[in-house]
Amino acid sequence: MLLIHCPWCGVRAESEFRCTGQVKPPRSEFVHKSDEAWLEYLYQADNRRGILEEYWCHEKGCGQWFKLRRDTTTHEIMDGDTDS
């Protein structure tokens, strides 16, 4: 079980949270640029071993959204961005 630090509720069980994917630059930076940039926004992800920054939501708790960094090989959580 991973323990995740929610900015509001403190340390809680992973099963209360939902990961919604990787942190990307805002959509507006892709949408009017070119078809290639838009396809990049739609389909590509950093599908690799190592540390990724992701959006998480404390879905079954306070509902807070926040970013955190997680290792995709070990599932270890580095640090949360508490002020997002």
Next chain:
Amino acid sequence: MRSDQRYSIFTLIGGAVRAHRHWKPAWRNPQPKTHYDVVIIGGGGHGLATAYYLAKNHGIHNVAVVERNWIGGGNSGRNTAVVRSNYLRDISIQFFDKSLQLYEGLSRELNYNIMLSQRSEVDVLLTTVSMRNMRRRALNMNRLGIEFQMLTPDQVRERIPILAPMENCRLPILGGSIQERAGIARHDAIVWGYARGADSYGVDIIQNAEVTAIRRGNDGAVAEIETSRGRIKANKIAIATGNENAAVASLVDLRLPLRCYNLQAFVSEPIKPVLDVVVNCPDLGVYLSHSDKGELVIGGATDAQQISFRKGGKFPMLEDTISGLLELFPSFRRLKLMRQWGGALEFAQDGSPIVSLTDVKGFYVSAGWWGGFKAIPAGGMTFAHLIARDEPHQLAAGYGMERFSTLNYLLEGGTTVPTD
């Protein structure tokens, strides 16, 4: 099949009198040559099947399969061995049913017992969403002439007598669906059988060779790979490396629209026969079968959205899966779990596989096989066709990567979770 040593009842009896000293390794362990017509990176089910069909169907024998570890050590040895073809879209149904048909003749074709047991898969349905989804699959499959039927709650209980009694159910059983040709096959035997088959056609299987670089010629086409066992020149390079596809494709600066998610499975202690079908419950996120050894082989849903390459499970998913299992089968609550394992599943955006040419000349990709075990024969056959002819096989014509930019999605959902 050309082979020094065909397996039969006579070689078995002959072996018995000679203390089984005459058996030879099922495939050679050759030194890599300096040049091949086709180099396939990834010695899993798909890579080996591709090599086999390249040699058998297209007469291309100067082929190497380059594997980082050993044959059968990757996801081919980590799946739950279910074969079925109850998919959603016409293209997928026909593709996966071809795969099932090839499985049906594979033991004879490969002269290798793949232990295919077509024991039926029964989906136990607890919500109207799942009922609608499965009914849609049934109608679509029947239209294509492939058997898949809906069951009444009584028929479900008749097929699976050990299901929880009605009064203990949180969600009553609304119905079910069944594919009688579905079942399980021995996963190691598929890989070993294809390896032996490919080897008998002269394909070199090169194990313990990790690919560290792919070089391109002046014309931009692939020319050479560098491995931990030396350099190998190749006219064509095909990758079927499971969850390493994105990493290997990055060696030719290609980005693939793939994501890897964690999936786990576990095995109970051996018990007497209680289940003679594969049971799947999309609403509880659990599926299981009773192995020949007596163990229950149990799998759950993927841990979606979190990119993961961990070869292991996660406790929250284990808890979810087991609670779903016990809701259907309360009598299993005292069983001990013997083993647990996990791995990464590779998904393309629309849930369908990628069997595709790429922008790099001579570089071919077979990826996104998150339901890859059941697809091995058809996946290998169609990928071999693509490599040999540079045009897709008609069964896999919808699996090209260009579908993402033309928005020709082939949306597929699994059967372990409700899809609609």
